[in-house]
Amino acid sequence: MKCKKCGETAALDLRRHNAAFCSPHFIEFFRKQVREAIRHYRMFEPDDTVMVAVSGGKDSLALWDVLIEEGYRTCGVYLDLGIFDYSVESRAKCEAFAAARGQTLVIERVAEAVGAPIPVVQKATRRPTCSACGLSKRYLINRAALTHGYTVAATGHNLDDEAATLFGSVMHWQTDALSRQAPMLPSTHPKLIRRVKPLYRLSERETAAYAFLRGIDYIVEECPFARGATSLAHKDVLNRMEEASPGAKHNFLFGFLDKARAAFEAAESVTLLECASCGQVTTGEICAFCKLADQVKRHTAP
Ligand code: Q46
Ligand code: ZN
Ligand code: ZN
Secondary structure (H helix, E strand, C coil), X not given: CECCCCCCECCEEEHHHCEEECHHHHHHHHHHXXXXXXXXXXXXXXXXXXXXXXXXXXXXXXXXXHHHHCCCEEEEEEEECCCHHHHHHXXXXXXXXXXXXXXXEEEEEHHHHHCCXXXXXXXXXXXXXXXXHHHHHHHHHHHHHHHCCCCEEECCCCHHHHHHHHHHHHHCCCHHHHHHCCCEECCCCCCCCEEECCCCCCCHHHHHHHHHHCCCCCCCCCCHHHCCCHHHHHHHHHHHHHHHXXXXXXXXXXXXXXXXXXXXXXXXXXXXXXXXXCCCEECCCCCHHHHHHHHHHHHHCC
């Protein structure tokens, strides 16, 4: 296999693009895809400041690396979920990454904000772990960006993640989730930070290759709660379809974004208020995060 650009031996074969690249040209291809994502959805401008939510995994660290290399003003935010060794190790990866590049890493401890680490939150509320965790992440990332004066919050969701989420939402026809699924969610309230996913054009295999070729030291293990998550079953189904027909995931996601999403967006209209307890944006009187923290407090009180 030869590189499409220079004819040297290729390091990676991208069947869905019908192309193969050597290492330097793959890195160039990867960054071009990120630039195209930023341009297409007007995710941010050079004068924006971007807070990258990093988990210590390949995707978020690859994203941070690209944005630094592209010259954006960034910082990282790491959410310490308190999930045993997984959190200890993933935090160390983020700290080492930031230190090696002279970047700021903001650390938010979920146990401090919610009143208990994620495994205890799950026991106290009997909510599915990932639902309490996802809610806390969204809230704390937004709050951290506001507090530290960043204009955009970026996450490392890739094509596989986005296609799997879309598949799950379609399976249950969750129209509110479909209306919110987008590579860029604009700020619709002064206290709601714009959210972007600049890796949505790149597959998991591609972000892993990029992280490897760039020498990024990331945590390979998944969060222990990810095992058995339905999203993994959805990824399996999509991987089998991709195997049979390269480009299937891409067509599924991009078809939705280009042709169907607008129909769901039009149906969604909510009035945003400020939470009476914490002041963050909510649709009710008290935000879901404050309700969660209150529930944890009641269940863990001596
Ligand atoms: S939501 Fe669930 Fe993740 Fe939170 S509990 Fe782990 S798997 S980290 S992406
Ligand atoms: Zn080449
Ligand atoms: Zn609140």
